[in-house]
Each structure stands twice: as C-alpha cells, then as structure tokens.
Amino acid sequence: MAKGPGYRCADCGHRVSKWVGRCPDCGGWGTLEESRAPAAVGRSGGAGPGPAPGPGAAAEARPITGIDPGEAAATPTGIGELDRVLGTGVVPGSVLLLAGEPGVGKSTLLLEVAHRWAAAGDSAALYVTGEESPGQVALRARRTGALHERLLLAAEGDVGAVLELAERVRPGLLIVDSVQTMQAAGVDGTRGGVAQARAVTAALTALAKQTGIAVLLVGHVTKDGTVAGPRVMEHLVDAVLNFEGDRHTGLRFLRGLKNRFGATDEVGCFEQTAEGIREVPDPTGLFLHHRAPAPGTAVTVAVDGRRPLLAEVQALVVDSPQHNPRRNVTGLDPRRVPMIAAILGQHGGLRALADRELHVATVGGMQLAEPAADLAIALAIASAARGRTVGSGMVALGELGLAGEVRRVPDAARRLKEAARMGFGTAVVPVGAEAPAGVRVIEAATVAEAIEAAILDG
Template identity: 40%
Template sequence: MAKTKTQFVCSNCGYVSQRYMGRCSNCGAWGTFVEEVIQPEKADRKSRVNLAGQIAKVERLGQVSIEETPRVDTQIDEFNRVLGGGIVPGSMVLIGGDPGIGKSTLLLQVSSQLANSGGTILYVAGEESASQIKLRAERLGVRGDADFFLYPETDMSQIRKAIDETKPDYVIIDSIQTMQQPDVSSAVGSVAQIRETTAELLQIAKTNGITIFIVGHVTKDGAIAGPKILEHMVDTVLYFEGDNQRSFRLLRAVKNRFGSTNELGVFEMNEGGLAEVTNPSGLFLEDRLSDASGSAVVVAMEGSRPILVEVQALVTPTVFGNAQRTAAGIDRNRISLLMAVLEKRANLLLQNQDAYVRAAGGVKLDEPAIDLAVAVAIASSYRDKGTRATDAFVGEIGLTGEIRRVPNVVDRILEAKKLGFKRVFVPQHSVDTMKDIPGIQIIGVATLADALRLALD
C-alpha cells in the first residue's frame, strides 16, 4: 500500500510547504498552515466535459464559430452597470463582502428578476435551509411561481446532478466556502476544497453556457477568503461594501473580463431589500452645510461614472508632541503629502496642527484627481473660512505645487453642472484644450497658491 503523502498549505494565501511553519514565508501570516493529503491525479480529472458528455476539441482559430450572445438585462440598472452592461452568458461572477452586508439579499433579488424574465434559476444554499430562504424571499417580495429552484446542499457531486436535472440558465452558490468535493480529504473551507470546487464550477459554466454567481466570505483584512487563485479563475470579481450603521451599499467591480473595472453601483438597504440609488451624488451631498469651513466638493470618477463627494477637513492645534494625521475614506499617506506641499508651497504652518480628513458618506476615494479638493478643505479649515457651496474642485497636485491634468474632465464638469454647481476648478492645461460649457464657469488654475487664492477669497 502506497504511503500517504501530505503537505501544508497556508489558508490565507495558498502557499504550499512540505513542512509545517508557524509563519508563512509568502504572506507573513502566523498560524495559518493546515495539513492536507495530496490527492492522486486521475487521467481524465481535468478534461473539459459538459453535462451532455461532449469533450472539448482542438479547432483552428478561423474555424471557431462565434454565436451572438447578447448580454442579459437583470432589470437592475446599478447591477448591470457594474457588470459592464449586463450578464454575459457562461460567465462566472464572484461577489465578496462583510457578513450581513447584503450579498445574499442582492443575489436573491437578481435571481427573482432573471426568473421573471424567463430564466431558470438554481439557488444552492450551503448556509441556510430552504424554509429560511423562503422567509427572506417573502420579506423581499420575491414570488415563487417562476422557474426558481432552491437546493440546500454542499456536496458538489449532488450539485452537479441537480444542475444536470434542472438545466438552469443561472446558478447561485451561497457560499463557496461551504461547498465540498467528496474525493478531497481536506476540511470544508480549506484551500484545497475551495480550489477544486471552483474548478469544477468553472468547467460547468464554460462547457454548458451556464452563468454562475459565487458568494465568497472575506477575511478580517477585507480580502476574499481562500486562495488568490479563486479570483484569477473567475471572470468578474465584485466587492459589496458599506457600513452596517448606514443604509446604503456600494457594489464595486475590481476585475471584469467583459467590461471596465472600478465601476460603482449604489444601493440603499431598506425593509423591502436593496433599492437602487440613481443619483449617488445627491445622496453624498444632501447633508452638506453651505457655510461650513473645511469642506470642499470633488468630482471623482468611479469607473465611467462621475460622482460628487464632499471632502471634510478639521485642522486644530495639537496637544501632543507630534501632530496627528487621521483619514477616513482617503489614503493617510496622501494627506501627509498634501499637507507638506501646503506648508512648503502655500505658506501654511501645519506642522503643529492635527488634521482629520474624511470623505463624507463612507465612500472611498483613491484617484489623484481628489488632491485639489483635499488641499482646499484643509486650507479652509486652517483659515476658518468656508468655500462657496456651488464650487467643485478637480486636479492632481504635484510636489512643486503645480496642478496637473486628470482624465475625463468634461464628464466631471457636466456632472457638476447637472447638480447645480456654478464654478468648477480644473487644471489650466485642461482648460486650454476644451470648449466652453454654457451654464457653468470653468476656472483653470496652474498652481496650488492660485487655487487657494481664488477659492478662499
């Protein structure tokens, strides 16, 4: 009898070692190695065979037939936007997010819309019973008269049989960490189980044209739990973000083979489930005070969508030995950099000032175009002088104090105009190459000092 071989796999990053290590040499995490039995490879284990038994064949590129497969409209515009215009048949979508953020609720609503449009849904629940899902469906107003099937199961061999019997157009796996392969001896949720389960689901999706949605748990650091290969295998990776203390949720695409990345969809959680927010800029600005100091509005791009967000800053004399720099929704290192530029190029004495900067509404801003609004908000708080309520700011700030151009300036200006803003500050080089836009004043600024002088006059 052959000796059983084992290996140790990091449950955080998937690194494989032949011996146990307390600290992973790849990701640096402690106590994450688990022992797994090395499974013998079968001759036909990796062959791509569809449910009808057809095996993939070698074809010349010119002989491959291209069938017109239009995207499927989910009837939820925000969800369509994040996917790049709708669902691509045969794709595999991974949705991750914190516990209780609304992943299952979103997929249940999407499944209902797809079933009502004539699609067949198989909802595989690994964490809930059929009666529990039915209770949530009644609360959300999801009807059960369409081809909407529930299957509370975690065994992949049984799930494959159910897919073969029901012939669904869409499969929901909630969640991938609860699924298991019977021939893999590792524990449920281990790296080997997640890898093998996802590989089989990917084979089913690609060989049969079935769209599969996978719910993924996240770690305490916010990354999707399991091996990183999980995100590489799927076609689209969506992150569902938000705060349990707030009612709205942000659906963000970080990978999309069929559309642009960094698209953003905004939803509001209420008693009837998730409702679309068609005007997120109005949501983020609705509580803004018109005469408060330390406030500036930036027109940020989230994928192809311009969104107006209020940047707030509070600058106060420090009572500690070293001045504090605190940020929420904005990179803390960017705040320190901009304050150094303000002190050097705009003659603001900030080295003995504590600074607290945040993006209002809980949204996260990470593009360089927010620099000008952040700098104006900090200077406004330092001087205790408010900006105009109808001013918006767009521009990247260099270390020498220059305002550098950013992409999609015209789209940003049009969004600001639509929401009633009267002036928008943009880089001077962008103004030199664009036409005037009626109804809004475009102010080109070349340096940070010029922007502060015009905005805080």
C-alpha cells in the same frame, strides 16, 4: 526505478519533489498537496480517476467563421448596476464569483437577482443555500418582495447533490451560497479548505460549460479583503466581483476584479435598506451635504471606475493644547492629508497649521484615495483655518506637488461635465485643463493662487 511522489501548491501551482510546510514560491502555509491523477467529481459527489479519453472523446473543431457569436449573448439580470459591472448581463455557461465581507449583503443581492431572473419568464432560477435553512431564505425573500414561483430554493451542502438537482431542474441560473459551505465527497480536506474549494469550483464550472447554465457563486474574503480560498478558484471562474461597503452606512459598491466578458473598471452602486438592496444609478447626491456653504468645506469630482462622482470634503482646524497636534482623517489617505497640511504651511501662507489640531473627513461614507482630490482637501483646510467659505457652486480639481504647484488630473473634462450636470458652474483647475461649455474655470498654477481665487474675503 520509479520516482517518488511529487507535491504541487494549490495556490500558485509550484511543484516540489518533497513536502514542506511552506510553498517556496508563493509562501503559502499548508498548501502543498501530493500530485495525483486528475480526479473527476461524479454526480454522487465522489471523486475518482476519470476514464481515459478515447479517439472520439475530443471536442469537434469548427472554423471560427462558422461560429455564431449569439451563442455567448448575455442575458440582462434586470438590475442595471449589476449589468453595468458585468458588461451587458450574464452569459450562458459562465461562472461568476461574488466575494464580500459577512453581512455586506451578498445573499440579499443574489436573491434579488434570482427573483428578477425568474420574473423575466425565460427559465427558472435555482438558489442553493448551504448557510441558511430554506425558511430563513424564504423569510428574507418575503421581506424584500423576492417571491416567485419560478424561483426554486434548496438547502444542500454536497456538491454532488447540487449537480444532480441542477440536471433534473435545468435552471437558466444557478446560485450557490456559498462555495465555502459545499463539500465534494471523496476529496480530502474540510469544508472551505483549499482542496474542497478547488474541487467544488471545478465541478460547478464543468456543469456550467457542459449545460449552458449560468452559475453564480458566493465567496468569503480574508481579513485583508482578498477572496478566500485557493487562487485557482479565481482562475477557474469567468468573473470575480467584489461587494464592499462600510457596515456603519448603507452604501455598497460592486467592483469587477476579473471579467472575461467586459471591462474591470466599472463600479455599481447600491444602498442597503430595510426592504433589501436598492440600486443607485445616480449616487452623486449621496455624497453632497445640501446646505449653505460654510467654512471648512470644499467639493471635488472623483472618478470611481468610469463613473465621476461629486464628493464633499470637510475640515476642522482648532487650537490644540498638545505639543504634537492630532491629525484625524476619515475617508481619505491618512498619509496624504498631513502632507497637504505641510504644503499649505510652507507654500500656502498657513504656517500656524503646524501647531493646530486638524480633522479632515469626507461626507456620506465616500472613500477618496486619488491625488485629484488634493486641491479640494487643501481648500477645505485653508477655509477652516481662515474662517472663510469657498465660493458657492465651485468645485476644485488638482494634484499638489511638494513645491506647492497644482498639477493636472486625468479625465478633467468628464469630471467637470458631471459637476455642471449637478449645478456647479465654477471650477478651480490646474493651468491648461480642458473644460466643457457652461463651466467657468479659474486656472491656478500654485496652491497659493488657488486659495486666493477660491476663498471669499468676507
């Protein structure tokens, strides 16, 4: 007796014998689909079962010693911060997924990538838009100076038509903006749905592997910041990049979430301007407020990916008429700052903090989440509470324990080397921390010792 149809989760691949509303494995709603024979998206966009491979359809196996590594040599995009995140550039036949919130600048960044690629002269760049009209893209390209005769533009929402266009034009780089606006004919589901996103990504991935065209896909993110669409879409592509930033500032960060050709701990820095996206190869100056030292400010060195960045922390301590004083935090962990204030009250001689209002923030839109910034936060709060300044040209590194001890932080030597490059000659650090030449270190075993050494008396 023939077995009944099975069902497979489009997100995690879990299989069940009958349909249910929620996947028993990953908990996704509406992700179970009836298992069918593998379908191939044709050049016309239709889907149907592909022919069974014959004896000669298998790929030829070659000795690994006879394969030229140059076949996978990357081509630089001309944008240094993007190449930093990718490793060295774009590998032929690779598929990259760029995700980010609406309005963060994904399309502007990729339009600049297409322009740089076309200007390099090796091959054309094809930009396919499913969200805007050609006129809208051309206006943005004119505004940002991204016009070039080898930059080709098409407005299309059918993946079959995109495949035919790519085979006809044979560009070196294909940009599809976005996956959620593309549709594969013959595949059930609406545009941007699980089935459609999976089919479109699979078709474009097959195109890249068969022709050697590098494909850049634009994807949206969900409310919690993850890449929208089925997880199989992330598994199909070679690299997943996340473009993030605060809409109230022009600063943008490009992070690698997955990268088959390089590390995933690199970060690229960009700035959104009226003229487009501008890369910022040395972003440290964006996070420092250049003025004379004042009470309530301290500087630390954070590490974002592999890049050390100097960041300024500011604190304001004021009297509060409320029974429970407020603790306002911006750019820092809102749970860690009250803990640091409690440590200062218990072990730093600042018991009056419990009855005073506290406001702590970073400068320039910097986000600090690592514990290495604890000591700088503590010094900024203590400086504001006492009305005294932290020593000029001084940075602070250290994690605070609940007993008031100052603990070591990773990559201290690299952090202090960056501080010395930016003109900071003194550092308050945990006991035993390594320091490069040219930096005078003040070792502090406890937060009380750090306050005593860092905050000026007059």
